[in-house]
Amino acid sequence: MAFNIKYKKSVERDLKRLNQTDTGRILDKIEEELSERADAHPVLKGEFAGLRKLRVGDYRVIYAIIENDCLILRIDHRREIYR
Numbered sequence: 516m517a518f519n520i521k522y523k524k525s526v527e528r529d530l531k532r533l534n535q536t537d538t539g540r541i542l543d544k545i546e547e548e549l550s551e552r553a554d555a556h557p558v559l560k561g562e563f564a565g566l567r568k569l570r571v572g573d574y575r576v577i578y579a580i581i582e583n584d585c586l587i588l589r590i591d592h593r594r595e596i597y598r
Contacts, residue, residue: 518553518585520545529590537574541590544571549578553585563597 530538548556548569559566559577566588569576575596577589589596 516554516583518550518580519583520550520585520587522587523589526587526590533574533590537572541571541574541576544569545576545587549576549585549587553578553580 530541533541553567556567556569558564559568563577566577566579569578570593573593574590575593576587577596578585578587580586
């Protein structure tokens with residue numbers, strides 16, 4: 516099943532804080548992985564129950580699946596993302 520990738524407005528702010536190399540790598544991984552297999556990644560527990568994560572090196576992409584859409588909610592370093 517193919518998923519449509521959509522971004523929350525706050526993701527633009529998250530990406531501006533990263534360098535261009537990391538930004539490009541993360542966006543490439545999102546398009547490559549989540550467009551085809553968004554439902555194959557781990558579901559989070561606790562406060563973030565129901566959301567999913569994609570690992571890209573030391574960065575995490577937090578997203579939700581809503582019907583045929585994959586909504587990207589946050590992108591940040593792994594030590595900061597869950598705060």
